[in-house]
Amino acid sequence: MNMDQLKRQAAARALDEVRDGMQLGLGTGSTAKHFVELLGERVAAGLNVIGVPTSEATRADAERCGVPLTTLDEIDHLDLTVDGADEIDPQLNLIKGGGGALLREKIVAAASDRMIVIADDTKWVPTLGRFPLPVEVIPFGLGATRRAIEKAFAKCGVSGQMAVRKAKDGHVFVTDGGHWIVDAQLGRIADPASLAKTLSAIPGVVEHGLFIGLASSAVLAGGDGIRVIERR
Secondary structure (H helix, E strand, O other): OOHHHHHHHHHHHHHOOOOOOOEEEEOOOHHHHHHHHHHHHHHHOOOOOEEEEOOHHHHHHHHHHOOOEOOOOOOOOEOEEEEOOOEEOOOOOEEOOOOOOHHHHHHHHHOEOOEEEEEEHHHEOOOOOOOOEEEEEOOOOHHHHHHHHHHHHHHOOOOOOEEEOEOOOOOEOOOOOOOEEEEEOOOOOOOHHHHHHHHHOOOOEEEEOEEOOOOOEEEEEEOOEEEEEEOO
16 A cells, blocks of 8 residues: 555545534645545535635645635634644644645644544654754744744754755745745754744744644554544
C-alpha cells in the first residue's frame, strides 16, 4: 500500500465520526484533501453537513466535491475539524503549516469542539522538531522579528537555521492572509508548550505551527492498519 492509499484510509476512518447536521472544519493538505473528497461522496448520497475551509485550496476542493460551505462569521462554532499534520507527538501536540495554511487552520481548530488529526504513521514522532517549524510573520520589520524569534529560541533551549519560505517559482511564498513564513530547522523541541507561548508574544509573529492541546485524537494509517490515539 502506497502513502496516498494510507492517507485515504486515515481520512475514511475520520469520516466515521461525521454525523448528519454537523458543522465541520475542513483541513488543508494532501491527507485532508482525501477527507474532503470522501465527504463529498457522502454529501452526494444525502449527508447534511456544512464546512468551513482552512485555505483557498480547500475551498476550491470542497466546491468541486459539492460540500456546502460557510464561514465563522455566519456560525458560532464547529462540531468537528478534521485536518492533517506534519508531526504528531504522544501528547498529540502538533507541528502544522507545511502547506502554509497554519493561521486559518489554528483559527478553525480553536473554534471546534473536537479536532481529529489524520495522517500516515510516518508523522508520529517521539518529540516534535524534526520537521521545520513554520512561523508566519508580517513582512514589515522582518529583521527585527527574526532577531526576536532567535531570542525566543535561545530562551526555550532550541536553536537552528531560519529561512524565509520560497514558492515553487522562486519568489517569497505568500500565505492566504498575505503574510510570509519563516521555517526554522530546530531538530528537537523539548518543551513545545513553552516555545509556543514565547513565540506568540512576539510583535510581528502572526502565528506559529505549534498546535498545543487542540487535537482530541489522531488517526494514523500504516502497514499494520489503522491506529487511533486519544488525548489523555
